[in-house]
Amino acid sequence: MKEKRIQKITLLIAFFVPVFIASFLRFWDIGLRPFHSDEGVNSFFLLNLFDRNYYHYDPANYHGPFLYYIGLIPFYLFGISDFTFRLMPALFGVMIVALFFPLRRRLGTMGLLTTGLLVAISPANAFFSRDTIHEIYLVFFSLAVVVSFFLYTETKKSRYIYFAATSIAFVITIKETYILTFAVYALSLAFAYCYEMISLSKGVRFLYCKDTFTAFANHCKKNRYAVGISVGILILITFLFYSSFFTYYSGIKSILTTLKIWTKTGTHSGGHTKPFFYYFKLLYKFEFPTLALGIAGFYYSFRHGNKFTVFIAAWAILIYVTYSLIPYKTPWLILNILLPLSIMGGIFVNSIFGMMKEKWHYAIFYPLFIGIFGFSCYQSLMLNFNNYDDERYELVYVQTKRDIYNLLDRLKSLSNTCGQNMAINVVSREYWPLPWYLREYKNAKFWGGIIENPNAPVIIVDKTSETELKKKLKGNYKKERFALRPGVWLTAYIQQGLYETGFGKEITAKTNTPSLAKISEKELERGLIAKYYYNIECIGTPFSSRVEKDSVSFIYNDETKKPYRSPFGIEWEGYLSITQKGVYQFATRSDDGSVVYIDGNMVVDNDDIHATRYISGVIPLDEGFHPVRIKYFDGGGGAIMEFLWTPPGEKESLVPGQILFHKR
Structure with a gap:
């Protein structure tokens, strides 16, 4: 009795811990990240539907109708806001984690916990659950189809046929890539049955094949009313959404038209073309625990597996190959690959956990388990709450800047x-x-x-x-x-x-330059005051301010090597020490824009967005200290800035740090 209670409590922990973590990562400060351009377009259609009760499905325009109708619910309940616009994808992101619970007998308690954590903490899953785009809905209902199928094979209860039909219908109303999902499911299921058949002795294989088809026919006959109702449900849901609830019947014709249009999009992808290993690189960089555990799960599946584990393994392999072969690639499509990989990872960890007997096994397992998910959690927190618009992180894709x-x-x-x-x-x-x-x-x-x-x-x-x-x-x-x-x-x-x-x-405040009145060296200290801003106009509150004593010079040719995300601006201010009267040439070599003011006059105008460019200007200067202000901004790509001068009779060089000062 006590053992059963412990098992029940353990199972509840394995369910609720991932759900709680998923809820936090998806709902906390959900309006922090600016809307993606795709979200902007989706919000336009959703507001039209909410305000004017108008939406007509266009096969050439932004996927299926499900997103807009499901998005109405929080608008009606709570009003229009950033939170309510993103509420449903965040909720479905949590529901994906919860949907593993019906598979607990196949995954095991540790497998349920591992699979749930892999999805809950996943940087990509959390990131795109905080976006109102179609992918998270597609992943949820794709999983619902699998769960319904295997629950039916376990229980033979007709309600799971209805669940499967409903899920299939919603998948069709979400996105035209449903055709890829269903093709992969069919091939994976066929492979699972064939793999089981091949493992039998030759004399039994034909009988197994015959019994499989006979059992399928008998189930269809026995549940013919349920099958008929399910087909009706599938047709009704699809018809309702694509016809805009009986107001636009031309939308029905577009269900097949969209496949032709998006086949062309997938093969002629313009700026979205990526190499075959694009998704593997994303997995390796951002989802390494899922990738490693998923690959380890393949070995277990084919060595010790049953139809379920072999199906999941085939699903993971085929969905990866399918999406990798298509030239059109965007990072949110990785969610379709992560789903079966996460289940494979859970299956593998559960099998390892079941083999552990000695105390030292647990002493190694638990710290390693916590360390793996702690690292993933750190990655997820940094991506979702700090680097969410930093294109140096490849999951951030044409994201609107803050x-x-x-x-x-x-x-x-x-x-x-x-x-x-x-x-x-x-x-x-x-x-x-x-x-x-x-x-x-x-x-x-x-x-x-x-x-x-x-x-x-x-x-x-x-x-x-x-x-x-x-x-x-x-x-x-x-x-x-x-x-x-x-x-x-x-x-x-x-x-x-x-x-x-x-x-x-x-x-x-901005036009007030340091006083032109004579100032003594005793009032000054070495270095310029540098203020750093996350905008190009250097407005608002700087995110960093410090004294810099070296020459103004840096070169970052590689986007990933820059110390700050783009766009950023820097403003240096202080005094220039001149020891010889004469005409001085000043210049900047920068990517992107830069300007130099001396004694309140613009001497160098190298402003605007451009590649590396050199611009110079001259100014007569007397001996003494002269106010200087330098502005620079980087808009993306390389970040280069050099502040140069040519004193009378000398060669051009960087303005040395020894002659740059600021007021105490």
Whole structure:
């Protein structure tokens, strides 16, 4: 009796611990990461459905209808917010972990705990469960199909036929890649039965094959009503979603059309083409415990396995090969590979745990077990709460930069001056997810390009259209630049009067250079004061501030070697010691922009986004200390900055740290 109670408690721990961890990693500060551009598009369709009751499925446009209809539930219950928009994928991310519980007899208690932890703590699973995209729903219902099938083989209860049919229907309504999932399932199931048949003696194989088909036919006959109802459920759910609940019957025709369109997308993938081993590299870098334990599980499955373990092994191998062969690759597709690998890892750990007898076995096992998952937990925490927009981490893919929050803060400051009814013309060709964030600004218009009269209190334009915009501007504007996502830059043009009203104090602080009055060396210390910002305009509060005594010089040609995520800006300020009167040349060699001010005058203008570029300027200087301010920003890719000078009669070199000072 006591032993059964202990087993029950252990089983509950194996279930609830992963569920609790999954809940924390998916729900905590869920609005921290800016919306991905795909989320911006999805939010547009969802808001249309919520506000105007309008959604029509388009086979060429952003996958199936399930995401939008399931997303209505939290909107109706709790209102519109970042949290409610991301609530359902986070919830389904937790439900994936909970859905392993019905497989507890096949996984074992330790297998259930291991599989649950592998998915709960997985950096990729946690990361994409915090995104409102289709993949997490696809993974949940794909698992539900497998669970329903094997529960039926155990119990022969018809309700699992209904569960399977419902899950299959939802898979079809989520994403066109359902065809790959079902093909892999069919092949894996066939392989599992064939593997079991081959393990038998030759004389029994034919009888086994015959009995298998006979049993299948008998089950279909016995449960013909359940099968018929299940087919009806499948058709009804598919019809309801694709017809927009009987309001758009053309959506039904598109179920097959989408396969043709997305077959072309998968094979002609443009900028999303990746090499065959792309997913393996992601697994190795971010999901090594799952990869290692999953591979170890293959050995166990084929050596000691049954139909279930062989099916899972075949599923893992086939889904990996299938997605790796398709040229179109994005990091969230790795979730389809991680699911069976995690189950394989659980099967392997459970088998190892079952073989342990001695105390020293446990003394080795438990620290190793805790260490593995502790490392994964650290990776997951860093990715989801610190590096979530840092493209040096390959799971972060064309992610909106947190610099967008700086843009929103600037607009909020302006709206405090003239109200949220101020006109905002967004004439950028790239702007997602701004429609979501600017939904409260009733006069924010998204034109998709330069219009005949773009003038407004605030104009937002992308870098590629900026030259065309300048030709049509009337009046004086101040501009600030912001990173939307890698390779996409937005410039906010703000009418000068509004800018000065909204940011007057800040302008005064920024334009106040150190005093031009004579200053003695006793008042100074070596080095410039350097302030580091996670934006290119060096606005707001710096994330780091320190005195730097060396020359201003660094070269990071490799994105992964940079000490800070992009975009970042640096502002150095202090005094330049000049010991010889004359005309001096100053220069910067930088990637991206840099400017140099001496005595309050711009001497070097090497600003804007560009590859490595050298720009110089000259200024006459007297002996003494001269205020100097240097600004630099990096927008992505390489980060290079060199502050150079050519004193009278000398060769060009880095400005030495010995002549750079700051006020005590």
